[in-house]
Amino acid sequence: MTNKPQKLGLFPKLMFTLGQTGWALTSFGAAQLIAYYYLPPDTGKEMFPSYIKQDYFFGVFTIVGIITALCYLLSSLAEPYIANWSESSTFKFGRRRPFLAIAIVPFALFSMLIFFPIYNGEGIINGWWLFGVLALMYFFMTLYVTPFNALINEIAHNDEERLSLVMFISIGFALGYGIGGNNQFFLGVLEKKMPTEMAFRWIVGSYALLGFLLMLLPVIFIDEHKYCIKNPPNIITLKGMLEQVWGNENFKTYAFVELLVWVPNTMFMLGGPYFVTTLLFMPKENTSFALIIVGVISFLLYGIIGKMALKYGNKRLILIALVFFSYKFRLPWKFGLV
Numbered sequence: 001m002t003n004k005p006q007k008l009g010l011f012p013k014l015m016f017t018l019g020q021t022g023w024a025l026t027s028f029g030a031a032q033l034i035a036y037y038y039l040p041p042d043t044g045k046e047m048f049p050s051y052i053k054q055d056y057f058f059g060v061f062t063i064v065g066i067i068t069a070l071c072y073l074l075s076s077l078a079e080p081y082i083a084n085w086s087e088s089s090t091f092k093f094g095r096r097r098p099f100l101a102i103a104i105v106p107f108a109l110f111s112m113l114i115f116f117p118i119y120n121g122e123g124i125i126n127g128w129w130l131f132g133v134l135a136l137m138y139f140f141m142t143l144y145v146t147p148f149n150a151l152i153n154e155i156a157h158n159d160e161e162r163l164s165l166v167m168f169i170s171i172g173f174a175l176g177y178g179i180g181g182n183n184q185f186f187l188g189v190l191e192k193k194m195p196t197e198m199a200f201r202w203i204v205g206s207y208a209l210l211g212f213l214l215m216l217l218p219v220i221f222i223d224e225h226k227y228c229i230k231n232p233p234n235i236i237t238l239k240g241m242l243e244q245v246w247g248n249e250n251f252k253t254y255a256f257v258e259l260l261v262w263v264p265n266t267m268f269m270l271g272g273p274y275f276v277t278t279l280l281f282m283p284k285e286n287t288s289f290a291l292i293i294v295g296v297i298s299f300l301l302y303g304i305i306g307k308m309a310l311k312y313g314n315k316r317l318i319l320i321a322l323v324f325f326s327y328k329f330r331l332p333w334k335f336g337l338v
Contacts, residue, residue, distance in 0.1 A: 005229050034068060053122055067130055
């Protein structure tokens, strides 16, 4: 049974986009600030107390890095289960929105608790605490993001609408990371009035609160009965779904390329404060200034890239972008920054 859904107007499209901004901002601390907090750059003065030993395993891996990688792996393993629950759900409120609604509060709460270790000093208990709250944060993040992404193809009904919506949510994601990336500026302002650690916690708490409010917007304003085609629940076993997904050669290629893009981009984002403060010996506020410039340039290019994609095709632009992205990744080594 199907019905003719309504086209997504500007207002609901903006509400959906702000949901993307919300989860990007909420996850910013776990994705980009966890190393900064537990392994702060050496600026000549102590920024935060040491809560977890900064030992290296095999000369490369830190305890914080191992915990982060394990939690991210666990969330990746949970993703197909959540996708299967969403596909087979029969909630009257909608197939996707109930999962978003359930995830919002714990997602925001655990994103903040990451930076509140329970033992005042170095101790193994802080390592277990970090592992527990980070794993839970990533789980509830996946519980929000997976159904959220599934909505994209359900509320956009043709290629042109999908491209438009993807551009909107890309801007929304950049906005969330842009706000998060200004943590050094906010920290510089607040630490004039309070201790650095307290200022930092105020910032991540504000990110969690604002992210929570923004993530509510798609739940409130995206009516699945109004904008989505009404299809019966897709009852499929987890094994069947995984075989269907990984049996698709195009998906395997996409996943591999996504990994190639994600790893260096994450390294750049994580390394920003270290490049600025430790290697360039500049004030930490300059990190925020650099991100603002990059964000503005990126925003101005969205319209141009959208028109080029329609004219020349997505694949050709992706290949060109990967070449430039690969060259960008070698610049820090070329100039001796790392």
